[in-house]
Amino acid sequence: MLHSKYKWQPQAYDANASQQFAEVLSISPMLASLLISRGICTVEEANMFIKGNMDDLHDPFLLHGMTEAVPRILQAVDSEEHILVYGDYDADGVSSTSLMIHLMRHLGASFDIYIPHRSNEGYGLHNHAMDWAHQQGVSLMITVDTGISAVEQVAYANSLGIDVIITDHHEPPEVLPNAYALINPKLSDCSYPYKGLAGVGVAYKLCQALLGNPPIEWTELVAIGTVADLMPLTGENRILVQTGIASMRKSSFQGIKALLEVSGIVKETVTSTNIAFGMAPRINASGRLDHAGRAVSLLTTEDSSVALGLAHELDHLNKQRQQVVEDILQEALTQLETKIQNGGLPSCIVLAGKGWNVGVVGIVASKILERYYRPVLILGIDEGTGTCKGSARSIPGLDMYDALTSCKHLMDHYGGHPAAAGMSLPIEHLSEFEIALNQYAKTILVTEDLIPVVEADGEWKISDLSISVIEELELLQPFGMANPVPRFIIRDVVLQESRTMGREHNHLRLTMQQGNNRLEAVAFGQGNLSELLTSGSSLDVIGELSINEWNGSRKLQLMLHDLAISEPQVYDLRGAKDPQMEINRYLQMMGPRLRGQSSQVGVIFEEKRLADIRNDLNELSLWVYDKNGGMISSNSLAEQGKDDITTLFVLDAPLSPRQLDEMMTTYKSLRNIVLLHDMDVPEKLQVPDRELFKKLYILLSRIGSVPVSERDVLSQISRQSSTSVRMLSMMMDVFEELSFIERSQGSITIVSKPPKKDLDDSLHFRELGKLAEMEQNLFHTNTMQLTNWMITLLKAIS
Template structure:
């Protein structure tokens, strides 16, 4: 497991939070979250919290939007043949679907082509472009790709075919000579939301062509936006927020069937439902089959056909899950063999090409190392692979430094795809091991993550979820707030899931608990050798059989500073407080320590062969047993601080039959009032007084002794009388009362506390 250093995203003072929250009329929790996200202006706060359709921007703010519309209008008027060229992931499938439905609304029947991951590869493919040109198309519209297709687009232009590129990926050094390029980051024409997804760009074209009718497609745009992990900021928040709202009223029978198959409530859809249930199923089509069926699913009006595709999609997704599980399990041997490598290179001819990127991602999550996962393709004689890397390591730069070895290569800092020959791979592997040092990246070092709120379990409730959800939708650029629970324990941890790798537990403190789930975290329990830990996670709701319960989705747990301190102390101190002590056990210690001479003398008579000492004696012994309890904590502190030991067993014996109780102030007042209002109360007749007042005789004796010491009463000729005290006295001025308080402290800290709490106290106040 990778060690994580958790840091608070922002650390405003309580006063700053209070002032900010008051000024902006929000709760302090929401105020702190807004401040941590840099949302400090009223206008920005309003737009962020109250995201609605009014936040959609003018589509003509996008580069070449006017040109694209003129070309499409002309193609419609001329009854031209239009083709849409998309991509095989969820963003590409949703982009293609939006463009197809938009053109159909305008009376056009476009053809579309989703490249095959295995035959066509990613992005523009010249052979496919030739095929489409031979279909006598007049216009090609690319979605979620195309900006890097300079040569391929030139081919179409040379054949007299118009091309509209709609894309959002990083711009190449040279743009293609398309008739229009609709892209949010063209220099000089940067759009107000530069991080639109491919589906987002396609939706903006629909917005320009259809006006308000385009809102019927915003739910599909929301899926692509979430699936592509673009920042959920600005207009992306509007697309996702509005798309989720309108999903219940969507007119796409295929989407409704898919949501039903995922066992989701269509009128309560969240970004997590899309990200973890809907999008992976669409992505699975492109990983194992051809994703064209995904476009058919999202654009069909035939319910029975939609259900057929959904059933096929479910089967493919289940197969994808099995293939990933097999490949990842199979990779563990290679991962162990490469434990000293800075970059993992995992390969097998048994793994499916379509799931290599997922396996790489899981390996990165597990090992915190850049990872390449490859499968040998017999048809091409090349290894086809995907790479992923953790934050802090630029995988693109690392591979690009050796680009001459690749038959094909592309990607970005944290992900890439490539193909490479066998001989070149052998040359590449040792070269890659030098890259982490070049980038000052230590794969064995801790990674830094951010949390947002430091709370107690008692602070977690459904109202808090409502507060947090005001910042939804969550995703890239707007992560779901991570909560830290300090000095808590994990109770009854157990493994769940098919492979038993997931953790189900309760997070508990002294008075409260909350259920928690940690995916892939069960093995980490073995490394937690203390009860006191810090837990990090997101607050959610677990609904089961109609009942809703709070649940924490764990991101991490680790021994707290308190827990590590207790671990160190537990190597020295041993809990004997509830053990039976025999003479044979006493012989095993170098010395037996006493605080009370009465016990010391009794033990000396009973065990003359054992070394017995008083707490303030000098001695040289490494293994000692503290036999009895001190009457105040200072004596124990003195003993611990002036001596060093290898092991100390804490027995803390006493002959007292009940614990030390705090004095009952009301009872003391009643007793004093009784003495002041009654005459002839004999000092040796307190048993009758105790019986009358229904107090314990021992308590009456204690109270009387305190009153005498404070001159509240006096004894004259054997009778208790009111004294003529000339000054106000505090109870603590009574030595007897003070001693009782000290004994209460001893009882509370040394006897009643659990052993971890006792060790923490010893460490904080006594141990040196």
């Protein structure tokens, strides 16, 4: 048995509503069900989701503060005031700033831009930037993707005679800045119908309010920032991103064309996925390792050669960023391992390191969250300033913004969303900060929150899936947050073949069958799963469906996300050179798929191994074969009991059928067996039959009725009959029990007139049959024969 790595959560939907959608919209029942699972309740909403366009956007003046902001900006332009656009250094901030540059150019305004340096200045507004703006003659400042928490900085700008218009989308604090205008759909007194806009989306609404119909190509910038900032692709975001992607496919922006080229993305087929994994990391790399101004220059230049040069610079920075992330990740994991050894896995993981680049700590946090599924905060320590700056990533069970708010007295600054946030604090508060966050997390998180969940779009059979149905799913594009690529659960498929792919064999390809229908699946980075999969096993799988085109052939392919096997599993590692290393390797491969504690993993072996096994594997439940049959617990975990053991590593084969029976019946919850026993077996036994015993008796009768050396006789008969001496000796036990021979001091004598008895009357005969069958299966069969035999035994006791 292998549990799924994630908890699968199929989205519920109303079958009647699905049928109505299918009929009214002339779409397949599958697409109808997917719309419903995305929270679309009416045909009108379904039409808007599928057919919504720019004409369906909300009036920008519904945003609180817009009525005040627009005339102030127009006044500044008419009066030739100097305007400052103040942005943020992430991809949303870069897109927002670039959009405002295009707006300022369009209006003919006098303007400058300011984006703080992530490492040297940190997030948000800064008083020294206000001083610089004042020196430049700025009288109006417009923030994009930042500013909603800048109470003191806005007050300082006001004291300098600078009016501040804040456009932002982050969670508003309790106390708001005294700005000339605050534009944020999340403000409590803002009645704007859609709350999910990115920072660039709010900036675009400002453009709308000022121009009515901004140039359609500006939505390309909106698409980049919205996707990169992981905003929900619903409502207005969906329309803006969809429009932006369509425009991007024929983009006139030199910077976007160059970025697509360097990212290896075909412009004519660009998708939201390309933005998320190709374009956004390169834009973000600018602000992480250098200054975000370089990315802004790329998105605003009109010179193609300059654009290509900048795009290559960002690509190089992104490669550097990847290496920096890997270096910090390894240091952080080492630090976390020490924490785990000293006190267990924390409810909220807080790790800090000297010199860690604060521009990439958010990525490191995401990677550690993915591995441990806990809220994670990674902070870089600057000993020169005595501060820590960092980023947090959280799981659905913990609102990170609320968590930080609970200990805001320990920080200099913080801000963000429920899933991600940034903060800075003095070094001397770090320990108290970690304790406070963990105390808060313990009051919020429950066990169910700590099991990663993957949502699925229902359970389907392979026969439900066709190329035409999958093609129809393109109507759901663009995919992203709140509108993920559809995932399907398919249960009870039979594994026909599994094999690894790639130069390093780190990818997996499966061929599965359900009835008369076949489906291929590919799992990138999961090549090691091939060792845990056996042909003929029944699988449950979950993944994304796509159409694979090769040599003119088109067929469905499942991008496998996860799988589960509910049947017992037997793994044949007989004759492993280093069995203990194999145990650790298999435990690492199985990982969360075992879904249990170390006490549920047992190891069984002969007593002679005990000292070594205790040294290396004492964290598992250790068992030794009892010479009289049965098992003896050999460490404290084993003494807790045997009923919960689900996975058993067999280092030494049982010596008798009784030991085998005891092994199979003792562990009542056993579902996985890994066989690691040595293949250097004693002389081979044959499954006994009457013909074999008849031949032996004839050979013995030729010796006569005088006593002869048993050793010499068995050696002679072994050469004549190609039967092992061990087998012959056990057959002699049968003859002795049936009074066909007599034994005395190493000699045997044929009984001249033996009693008439059947072989089945002999206990030795029956036990020899069981022992020979056991050894035949354990030592002399191929993997398929062995696993089928063991699974039959497992099923017989389950």
